[in-house]
């Protein structure tokens with residue numbers, strides 16, 4: 644199966660559409676990354692809302708433009724809100740993204756991730772070890788971090804996409820995005836991105852934002868990856884250490900214009 648790089652024209656169009664819509668993204672995410680997730684969405688041009696109580700999450704999922712479900716710090720009440728919100732998003736034709744943090748490493752969590760996967764997310768975005776584990780081809784990474792190369796997860800990601808009906812986005816040195824038939828790649832970025840917590844989790848939120856603004860969810864997902872990769876490159880050029888890189892990454896997400904993908 645051939646792999647196509649995402650075109651600059653598609654990335655530009657998707658970023659323009661996302662900024663025009665300024666989608667409201669409902670985030671059910673982990674305790675570690677709430678702030679970077681909200682800030683990444685705001686800087687890129689979307690609108691975050693962390694509506695987490697079981698009593699209100701499903702209601703809000705029907706009203707928001709997209710939903711993120713990230714299982715980084717799961718516990719029963721949060722998982723109940725996640726299941727109800729995923730059902731509500733699907734019933735109201737809203738895209739939703741599953742981020743299977745640490746898949747393969749913890750049996751109870753794996754069971755919960757499988758139950759969420761059965762609810763048919765629009766996109767599953769994870770690092771290579773997480774996607775390999777979900778595809779039945781690996782035993783997880785080092786906690787929340789990947790110990791595998793994204794290139795090793797291309798074929799398993801394609802199988803997982805076919806089996807689950809979701810678009811599967813596996814990130815790493817190169818990001819690969821597949822629906823099981825077509826596979827896009829996004830290269831570049833900088834490894835410094837892995838030294839700032841929440842860059843993967845917040846990318847999953849960005850994928851939700853892009854999917855809210857286009858019906859081509861494969862290209863929308865790849866465009867979110869392309870924005871993150873370009874922002875990482877710009878950030879590293881001015882801030883080559885984690886603390887300042889974090890701030891520069893947000894700045895770059897804000898400053899990058901759609902036209903820059905056409906250069």
Ligand SMILES: Nc1ncnc2c1ncn2[C@@H]1O[C@H](COP(=O)(O)OP(=O)(O)O)[C@@H](O)[C@H]1O
Pocket residue numbers: 769770771787788789813814815816817818831832833834835836837841842843844846871872
């Ligand atoms: N070796 C690398 N070189 C460049 N960019 C990377 C590398 N590893 C990860 N990234 C980027 O870091 C971000 C987070 O991806 P990743 O580390 O795979 O997810 P997670 O944080 O969920 O483990 C993505 O934008 C990805 O493209």
Ligand SMILES: Cc1ncsc1CCOP(=O)(O)O
Pocket residue numbers: 673675676715716744787839840841842843844845
């Ligand atoms: C450190 C940590 N522990 C549980 S969730 C989490 C954040 C993981 O963030 P990311 O997957 O973006 O690196």
Ligand SMILES: [Mg+2]
Pocket residue numbers: 742744745769770787843844
């Ligand atoms: Mg992650």
